[in-house]
Amino acid sequence: MNAEGKELWRKTFPGGLWSEYYQNGLATHLYYQDGLATHLWFGDLDGDGHSEVLFLYHPAADPKSHSTTLICYSDSGKERWRWTPGRVLPELDSFPSIYITMGFGVLQGTPNQPRRIVVMSRHEYYYPTQIAVVDADGKTLSEYWHSGHLFHFNLASLDGREEIIASGISNGYHEATLLVLDPDRVSGASTETSRPDVQIHGMGAPHERFRLFFPRSDLNKDLYLYNEGLGAVVSPGRIQIDVKECWLTVANGCTIIYGFDENFKLLSASAEDTFLDAHKQFYSKSKIDHPFSTQEEAEFQKVQCLVGCTTPYVPVAIP
Numbered sequence: 001m002n003a004e005g006k007e008l009w010r011k012t013f014p015g016g017l018w019s020e021y022y023q024n025g026l027a028t029h030l031y032y033q034d035g036l037a038t039h040l041w042f043g044d045l046d047g048d049g050h051s052e053v054l055f056l057y058h059p060a061a062d063p064k065s066h067s068t069t070l071i072c073y074s075d076s077g078k079e080r081w082r083w084t085p086g087r088v089l090p091e092l093d094s095f096p097s098i099y100i101t102m103g104f105g106v107l108q109g110t111p112n113q114p115r116r117i118v119v120m121s122r123h124e125y126y127y128p129t130q131i132a133v134v135d136a137d138g139k140t141l142s143e144y145w146h147s148g149h150l151f152h153f154n155l156a157s158l159d160g161r162e163e164i165i166a167s168g169i170s171n172g173y174h175e176a177t178l179l180v181l182d183p184d185r186v187s188g189a190s191t192e193t194s195r196p197d198v199q200i201h202g203m204g205a206p207h208e209r210f211r212l213f214f215p216r217s218d219l220n221k222d223l224y225l226y227n228e229g230l231g232a233v234v235s236p237g238r239i240q241i242d243v244k245e246c247w248l249t250v251a252n253g254c255t256i257i258y259g260f261d262e263n264f265k266l267l268s269a270s271a272e273d274t275f276l277d278a279h280k281q282f283y284s285k286s287k288i289d290h291p292f293s294t295q296e297e298a299e300f301q302k303v304q305c306l307v308g309c310t311t312p313y314v315p316v317a318i319p
Contacts, residue, residue: 009077016060021068021100038103045106045115046136050075054117056101068101070119072138081138085121086130091200098124105155107162107183116141118164118183120153127171127198131164133186144181144206145189147171147198152231155183158239158262163209167229167241171198173213173304176229176243180210180264180308191306210264210308215299217256219279220245222286230255237261246278254278256300264308266316269300 001007022039039056046052053073059066070083086099099121109115117134129150132143150168157163164181172192188206192199220227223246230242239262242255254275259268271279271292279292303314 011073011077013057013059015066018058018060018063021056021058021063041104041106043106045072045117047109047114052080052136054104054106056104058100064124065096065098067097067099067124068121070101070104070117070134070138083119083134083138083140085119085132086123086128089128089200090202092123092126092128095123095125099130100124102129102151103153105153107155116183118153118155118186120150120166122149122151128200129166129168131166131181131186133183142186143203144186144208145200145203146179147190147192147195147200148177150177150179152229154232154234156232156234156239158234165232165234165239167232169226169228170213171195174226175216175304176214176227178210178212178214178229178232178241179208182207182209206307208307211306212264212308212314213304213306214243214256214258215302215304217245217275217279217300218296219254219275219282223282238267239264242272245275258300258303260314261317264305264314266301266303266314266318268318269297269303271297271300 041054042051044051055071057069057071067084067086072080074080085101086097088097101119101121104117104119107116107118114136119134120131122129127147129146130143133141135141148169148171150166152167154165155162156165162183164183167178170177172195185207187204189200189203190206214227216227228244230244232239232241239260241258244253244255246254255272256275257270257272260266276292283289301316305314
């Protein structure tokens with residue numbers, strides 16, 4: 001519609017829209033981000049003075065058999081192009097190449113660099129995640145592959161420039177992970193020396209700016225295979241990420257909250273009340289009953305830094 005509410009154009013989809021992919025209130029869901037805002041964008045994509053619409057489409061009919069499609073419409077409603085995530089990987093020859101886009105963002109343009117789209121998509125049935133950079137014409141410019149599902153994605157300014165921040169799970173390390181990528185150096189595949197069986201081949205060397213892993217709590221180790229990095233929140237001088245340590249113990253999970261400066265020096269690491277309650281409830285019924293201790297809390301400060309630090313763990317600046 002225009003500013004007066006007059007309809008300009010509309011699109012209908014014979015295959016329907018998969019409600020689970022679009023609906024709000026999915027913060028507790030393992031796979032999908034919240035709401036329509038992560039699936040729709042309006043703006044001048046190619047600098048011609050006209051607005052485009054980017055829309056992530058996922059059909060309702062047999063949804064687990066279809067990849068998400070990123071569609072670009074002109075301001076008159078004409079479909080300009082479609083882009084489909086993923087590719088056939090030799091490591092996944094027994095699985096169909098179905099990819100679900102978790103989110104996308106549009107990078108700010110410069111006089112020397114037109115706007116580009118960053119799209120993050122996970123494999124529906126197995127471990128890979130693709131982060132792709134796409135141009136205004138729907139052409140893939142570069143891609144990075146990660147062994148493990150990344151569920152949360154955003155673009156944020158760190159040290160005065162836009163960066164890609166993604167978080168989720170590392171299959172190679174069985175831990176929650178956070179990645180920072182330079183949009184101009186998106187390439188390669190995550191190095192998986194600890195588990196060569198999940199290494200993605202043929203993509204070249206990775207170019208992560210930071211690659212962090214978050215220690216698992218005793219509660220998580222006793223109940224699950226992984227913990228999970230939730231979405232990062234970036235504010236001036238601070239980056240916060242919540243790490244989910246349990247799912248089924250309490251309705252909304254339970255988390256450890258980490259705070260970093262823009263160089264990923266650890267400023268804080270503390271357990272939320274949801275974690276403390278879940279810990280107490282679980283171990284009070286266990287043969288190995290024990291209260292949550294300061295020693296356990298101190299373990300949360302051991303955030304492994306595989307890329308981007310001069311030491312094996314991030315530096316700590318907690319009083």
